Amino acid sequence: MATKADVLKKSGELDAKLKGKMFLGGAKPTAEDVKAFNDLLGAGNNNIYRWVKNLASYTEAERKAFGAAVKVTAPVEQVIAAAAAAPAAPAAAAAPAKKEEPKKEEPKKVEAKPAAPAADSDDDVDLFGEETEEDKAALEAKKKADAEKKKEKKVVIAKSSILIDIKPWDDTTDLKELAAKLHAIEKDGLIWGDHKFVAIAFGIKKLQQLIVIEDDKVSGDDLEEMITGFEDHVQSMDIVAWNKI
Numbered sequence: 001m002a003t004k005a006d007v008l009k010k011s012g013e014l015d016a017k018l019k020g021k022m023f024l025g026g027a028k029p030t031a032e033d034v035k036a037f038n039d040l041l042g043a044g045n046n047n048i049y050r051w052v053k054n055l056a057s058y059t060e061a062e063r064k065a066f067g068a069a070v071k072v073t074a075p076v077e078q079v080i081a082a083a084a085a086a087p088a089a090p091a092a093a094a095a096p097a098k099k100e101e102p103k104k105e106e107p108k109k110v111e112a113k114p115a116a117p118a119a120d121s122d123d124d125v126d127l128f129g130e131e132t133e134e135d136k137a138a139l140e141a142k143k144k145a146d147a148e149k150k151k152e153k154k155v156v157i158a159k160s161s162i163l164i165d166i167k168p169w170d171d172t173t174d175l176k177e178l179a180a181k182l183h184a185i186e187k188d189g190l191i192w193g194d195h196k197f198v199a200i201a202f203g204i205k206k207l208q209q210l211i212v213i214e215d216d217k218v219s220g221d222d223l224e225e226m227i228t229g230f231e232d233h234v235q236s237m238d239i240v241a242w243n244k245i
Contacts, residue, residue, distance in 0.1 A: 011040060027102055035150065158215040161193075163241040166207040166227060166234055167200070175207045178233040189217025212245070 014036055023029045024036060040047050055063065168175060174196050183192045193210030200206050211223065220239065226239050 007040075014040060049074065051055050090224060147156075159245045160213055160215055160245050161214065161241075161243045162211045162223070162239060164209045164223070165198075165226070165238045165240050166209060166213060167238075168206070169235045171203045171205075173233050175205060175233075178230060179207055179209070181230060181233075182227065187218060187222075187226075189214035208240075 008173075017024055017077060024032045041052065166178070170180070179195050185192075191212040195207060195209045197205045198208050213223070224237060228234050
């Protein structure tokens with residue numbers, strides 16, 4: 001007959017084999033697990049299975065807190081010995097049948113009653129009524145405000161700053177007179193800026209003129225036509241610099 005020491009030795013060996021594994025064979029139970037199970041607890045001992053399962057649900061610390069150690073009596077030793085000596089069963093014991101849960105009654109469907117029509121009130125909004133004077137005034141005020149906002153939007157006007165060299169025929173050309181005639185020209189989008197006389201060679205000077213134009217109103221061809229129109233004074237003109245501003 002197996003002693004208590006033998007049972008404890010077997011359980012210790014089995015615990016060592018199961019370290020890091022779910023079952024002796026790996027991830028799935030096999031006949032080897034069934035044999036070891038029955039060797040340790042016996043076949044068909046449902047009370048012992050339930051007892052082991054219940055105690056295993058507690059941690060070691062919780063089990064130690066149950067109370068003082070109880071001396072094991074001879075009958076208990078005999079039960080353990082009988083469980084160890086019992087022959088192996090061909091298959092694992094069937095798990096106790098689950099209790100059927102009482103069927104839940106489905107809640108009765110309650111038909112929603114149509115809401116009663118609201119009582120007539122003077123405060124009700126008539127969405128389909130005629131437009132009132134207040135509505136018309138509010139609409140007009142909104143249109144006016146929108147129009148003012150559009151006016152306030154700053155219109156960006158593309159402009160260019162142009163530096164032009166104007167060369168005369170010879171040193172007898174009166175450049176001051178030419179500058180006065182050019183500045184006398186008035187055209188929408190054209191502003192005459194500063195000018196100066198720059199020496200070229202042999203006593204001849206050129207007129208260097210700064211001009212600001214609105215790109216949409218004055219073109220380079222317009223400038224050339226205006227300046228070279230003074231044929232008695234102007235031999236040629238060159239655009240030195242054209243910068244967007």
